[in-house]
Amino acid sequence: GIQVEQSPPDLILQEGANSTLRCNFSDSVNNLQWFHQNPWGQLINLFYIPSGTKQNGRLSATTVATERYSLLYISSSQTTDSGVYFCAGRSVNNTNAGKSTFGDGTTLTVKP
């Protein structure tokens, strides 16, 4: 299967700061998604972004499919942004539609 590498593994920010999280894939992927897991364990889908750029409030994401990476931008961070951010994708060579692979996540801590 594909390898998914997320960086940095841990990030500590002061409230109001901006950050960029990165996700690298070992193969071309489709079905690329970003998720946020809050400190209580709940997983929320942030973006479905196989290519291009999307924005939702203070969050935006960009995927460069040809170079096999995706970036998640968080602007003016708030303490409620704390948690773990995961990316997941499926290899374009994988015919099993359900098999997405997750990275190990970036743990973000935003301090007041």
Place this chain on the structure above:
Amino acid sequence: NAGVTQTPKFRILKIGQSMTLQCTQDMNHNYMYWYRQDPGMGLKLIYYSVGAGITDKGEVPNGYNVSRSTTEDFPLRLELAAPSQTSVYFCASSIRPRLRAGRADTQYFGPGTRLTVL
């Protein structure tokens, strides 16, 4: 809509015991998934289903079984619990539009079941 619901929230099993983790979704999604999340790690796919009566293995299926008799329900069965199965289990669902292959199948997750095997 309740979305994706999972029961129980917590469970402690002894080695060798069996149990079923329940998952139900009310969004009429045809895809459903089971993941496990070990401490400090990402999610690993155990099994998934593309519709009632159809299931397939994910990355880590050993020690688990699933069934999908209805669109709504996707239970996960542990037959002989082992300490290595101590984890948090997440169920998820998504919809796959038939007309346009490769479109978004945004996954919606349940709240998880924390399982400890002693």
